[in-house]
Ligand SMILES: Nc1ncnc2c1ncn2[C@@H]1O[C@H](COP(=O)(O)OP(=O)(O)OP(=O)(O)O)[C@@H](O)[C@H]1O
């Protein structure tokens with residue numbers, strides 16, 4: 001049975017989708033069966049970030065509303081055979097209940113080790129839908145004060161969900177600025193939010209290849225950290241082995 005982890009944040013644009021997709025890739029590279037579910041209805045871009053946007057026939061809403069079976073909406077990644085995407089939908093204003101989405105995820109859960117849920121920013125309906133589908137959470141923030149403040153708000157709300165674990169991902173970190181004290185350090189953020197840091201992801205600069213290598217190392221460390229989380233009595237099984 002899959003571990004269901006929501007990737008969330010208070011402020012928008014801090015890197016949730018980037019973190020969710022890259023974590024999915026790193027777990028799949030280790031042989032785990034992973035589905036990245038896009039619950040950011042309206043602004044969906046998991047399929048684009050994973051590079052599978054032309055492969056989806058159905059999306060999560062088709063599964064929710066019974067136009068296809070849940071597994072028909074899964075798109076297998078052409079490069080990582082144990083990585084799947086469950087695309088979102090540019091649904092307009094219509095209401096999509098958390099229970100209906102949860103049911104779809106329950107249907108596919110036995111096939112996977114991890115269900116990674118990309119959440120919309122903020123604390124509105126979409127956030128609640130995503131959080132109520134999960135058993136664990138990764139809270140993404142940047143070192144900027146406004147993002148940390150919003151993350152603090154979300155951390156408080158996540159406390160009202162029965163989540164086994166909540167870990168912090170500090171993204172877009174520039175160590176030079178942190179060293180000079182111009183931005184909060186990951187340690188200071190962890191202390192302010194009372195959450196353990198699962199990963200510190202540097203800000204990628206396309207002009208410095210070293211920096212890109214450093215970022216993929218950071219996502220590998222995030223995968224290791226997620227694998228090490230005491231995940232409320234759930235057994236994680238490597239893809240290819242028999243799952244209970
Ligand atoms: N570590 C990083 N280094 C450089 N650019 C990054 C990094 N992380 C994310 N980005 C870029 O920042 C932008 C926002 O990232 P992303 O879409 O993952 O954020 P988000 O939190 O999912 O946003 P939204 O709230 O709109 O869903 C993207 O253009 C992404 O490529």
Ligand SMILES: [Mg+2]
Pocket residue numbers: 016017018040118119
């Ligand atoms: Mg996003």
